[in-house]
Amino acid sequence: MRVFPGGRVRDGMSGIDDHGGNPCLACGACCMSFRVSFYWAEAEARGLPAALTEQLGPFHACMAGTNSRQPRCAALHGAVGGPVACSVYLQRPEPCREVQPGDDKCIRARSRHGLAALKTPV
Ligand code: SF4
């Protein structure tokens, strides 16, 4: 998800909706659709709070709440469809940084939660 705490619009987002040009502020679907896993050392390197991560094995961790049949990242504030915010935006791990509004993962996440694909891929 590309969301700044407090609703600041992210860089490079083209205007798509009423949320300051940031469709993620009215979505959050990708934070409730996938296991957000990463090499365990990334959490410490980025300063992610331990309480918001889960160890998956000797080498990998994930965002707490995402290793589930119905994932929901513990760092997400709000309900799908918004308003939502990531409480650890600056510390978010790489998988969160890779998802882009309008890409395949975004489309799958939004579909899973009954939200239409964004009309303007960026
Ligand atoms: S699913 Fe797409 S629009 Fe929704 S929060 Fe993630 S990147 Fe943003």
Ligand code: SF4
């Ligand atoms: S860390 Fe933030 S951007 Fe990543 S899944 Fe959790 S709420 Fe979403």
